[in-house]
Amino acid sequence: xxxxxxxxYKVKMVEEIFMSSREQREKWIEEEGNNLFNLxxxxxxxxxxxxxxxxxxxxxxxxEIMMGDESYAGSxxxxxxxxxxxxxxxxxxxxxxxxxxxxxxxxxxxxxxENNVVPGNxxxxxxxxxxxxxxxxxxxxxxEEAFDINNLHPxxxxxxxxxxxxxxxxxxxxxxxxxxxxxxxxxxxxQPVSMQNIKDVKALSDRYxxxxxxxxxxxxxxxxxxxxxxxxxxxxxxxxIVKEMFSYGDGFTMSAKKDGLVNIGGLxxxxxxxxxxxxxNMGIIxxxxxxxxxxxxxxxxxxxxxxxxxxxxxYLKARIDQVEYLGNxxxxxxxxxxxxxxxxxxxxxxxxxxxxxPREEYPAxxxxxELYKESGVRGVEIGTLLADRDPETRKDRFPKxxxxxxxxxxxxxxxxxxxxxxxxxxxxxxxxxxxxxGLEIVWESEILRHFTILLKKK
Ligand SMILES: *Cc1c(COP(=O)(O)O)cnc(C)c1O
Numbered sequence: 001x002x003x004x005x006x007x008x009y010k011v012k013m014v015e016e017i018f019m020s021s022r023e024q025r026e027k028w029i030e031e032e033g034n035n036l037f038n039l040x041x042x043x044x045x046x047x048x049x050x051x052x053x054x055x056x057x058x059x060x061x062x063x064e065i066m067m068g069d070e071s072y073a074g075s076x077x078x079x080x081x082x083x084x085x086x087x088x089x090x091x092x093x094x095x096x097x098x099x100x101x102x103x104x105x106x107x108x109x110x111x112x113x114e115n116n117v118v119p120g121n122x123x124x125x126x127x128x129x130x131x132x133x134x135x136x137x138x139x140x141x142x143x144e145e146a147f148d149i150n151n152l153h154p155x156x157x158x159x160x161x162x163x164x165x166x167x168x169x170x171x172x173x174x175x176x177x178x179x180x181x182x183x184x185x186x187x188x189x190x191q192p193v194s195m196q197n198i199k200d201v202k203a204l205s206d207r208y209x210x211x212x213x214x215x216x217x218x219x220x221x222x223x224x225x226x227x228x229x230x231x232x233x234x235x236x237x238x239x240x241i242v243k244e245m246f247s248y249g250d251g252f253t254m255s256a257k258k259d260g261l262v263n264i265g266g267l268x269x270x271x272x273x274x275x276x277x278x279x280x281n282m283g284i285i286x287x288x289x290x291x292x293x294x295x296x297x298x299x300x301x302x303x304x305x306x307x308x309x310x311x312x313x314x315y316l317k318a319r320i321d322q323v324e325y326l327g328n329x330x331x332x333x334x335x336x337x338x339x340x341x342x343x344x345x346x347x348x349x350x351x352x353x354x355x356x357x358p359r360e361e362y363p364a365x366x367x368x369x370e371l372y373k374e375s376g377v378r379g380v381e382i383g384t385l386l387a388d389r390d391p392e393t394r395k396d397r398f399p400k401x402x403x404x405x406x407x408x409x410x411x412x413x414x415x416x417x418x419x420x421x422x423x424x425x426x427x428x429x430x431x432x433x434x435x436x437x438g439l440e441i442v443w444e445s446e447i448l449r450h451f452t453i454l455l456k457k458k
Pocket of ligand 1: 127265
C-alpha cells in the first residue's frame with residue numbers, strides 16, 4: 001500500500017478552546033448585535049474569522065523569541081532578518097514595519113500622489129484605502145474569469161494584460177507610480193497569479209517605464225500553486241520559485257501575519273537605494289528606527305525563522321491541504337463554494353445557499369450568524385456589509401458575490417475540527433428552505449461599518 005501523506009510536524013503545546021451550548025450562543029450573539037467581531041474569543045469554539053496573525057509558531061520560532069536582540073539600533077535579530085530578505089526574497093533593501101498596512105503607508109507616502117492611478121489585480125482593502133486616502137485611484141485589472149465562481153481557471157488572480165495596457169495608454173507615466181500584483185489575490189478568494197503572468201506584467205510595465213510592486217502577504221502560497229499548476233515549475237523548489245517571482249518586482253509590501261508565520265509584523269522591500277532612503281525617513285516618523293520599524297527584536301527574529309519555514313514544500317502542502325480538505329467536504333455535501341479552492345480560505349456562496357433570504361437582509365451575514373449559533377464556529381461576511389454604502393446615494397452597494405469566508409489559521413486546527421465545521425454547515429444546508437428572513441441594521445458607522453455594526457433579526 002502506498003503510505004498516506006501526513007503533516008511534517010507534531011504538537012508540543014496545546015491551548016484549550018471552549019464549547020458552549022446553542023442557548024448560550026443565541027443569547028450572546030443577540031446581545032452583541034449579531035456582529036461576530038463583538039464576540040469574546042472564549043465564546044467561539046473554532047475561529048475562522050481570519051488567518052492573519054492567528055497561526056501557530058514553531059519551536060524554532062519560539063527559540064528565536066527567547067534570543068531576540070532588543071538593541072535599539074543594529075540588533076542581531078534585524079541582521080538575521082536582513083539575511084533572509086536578501087537570500088530568500090532577493091531584495092537588497094528593506095524596512096521592517098509593524099504590519100502590512102504600515103508598509104503600505106510608508107511606501108505610498110513617498111510614491112502615491114493625488115490623482116495618480118495604481119493598476120493591479122483586486123487590491124486588498126487596506127491597500128485600496130491607503131491609495132484612496134491620498135486621493136488616488138486603484139484600478140482593478142483582474143481577469144474576468146475571477147468573477148465567475150464556477151470557472152476553474154488555475155490562476156484566477158492573474159492580471160488582464162489588455163486591461164493593464166489600457167491603463168498605461170490612458171494615463172501619463174508620471175501619474176502611474178507602480179503596478180501592484182497581489183500574491184495570492186486575497187480579494188478574489190486567495191487565488192494565485194501564474195509566473196507567466198508575473199513575467200508578462202513585468203515586460204509590459206518595462207515597456208511603459210512603470211515599476212512593479214508585489215503585495216506579498218501570501219507569496220509562499222502563491223509559489224506553491226505555481227509549482228502545482230505551472231508545468232515548467234514542477235521540479236523547482238519553493239525557494240527557487242519565490243526567488244524568481246520576486247526577481248520580476250521592483251519592491252514589495254508584506255503583511256508578515258500571513259506567510260511570515262508570526263502574530264504581528266510587516267516588511268517593505270525594494271531594489272532602489274534612493275527609494276530606500278526616502279522610505280527610511282518616512283518609516284522613522286511612523287514606525288520607528290530603520291532597524292526595528294515598530295517591532296520588538298524578538299518579533300524580527302521570529303519572522304526571519306518564519307520566512308524560512310513557510311518557503312518549504314512540506315509546510316505548504318500541509319497548509320493548502322487543510323483548506324482543500326474543508327472545501328472538498330463542502331462540495332461533497334452539495335454546498336455551493338467558490339472554485340477552485342483558494343490558498344487560505346473557503347468561500348461559501350451565500351446567494352445560492354440561502355436562496356430565500358432577500359439581498360437587502362444580508363444573506364452572507366445571516367449565514368455567518370446561523371453557523372455561529374449552530375456550532376460556535378466564527379467565519380466572516382464578505383458581502384454587502386463589507387461593501388458599504390455608496391458614498392453619494394448612501395444606498396447599500398450590492399457586490400457581485402455574497403460570501404461567507406472560512407479562513408484557516410496556519411498549523412492551528414486539526415482535520416477533526418474541519419469535519420466539525422463542515423458538519424455544522426451541512427446541518428444548516430439541510431434546513432436552508434426554512435431560513436426565509438435575514439437581518440436589519442440597528443446602528444452603523446460612516447466607514448468600515450462591518451467591524452462595529454449592530455444588527456437585529458428581521
Ligand atoms: C493582510 C493583508 C494586508 C494588510 O496587512 P496587515 O498586516 O493586516 O496590516 C495587505 N494586503 C494583503 C493581500 C493582505 O492579505
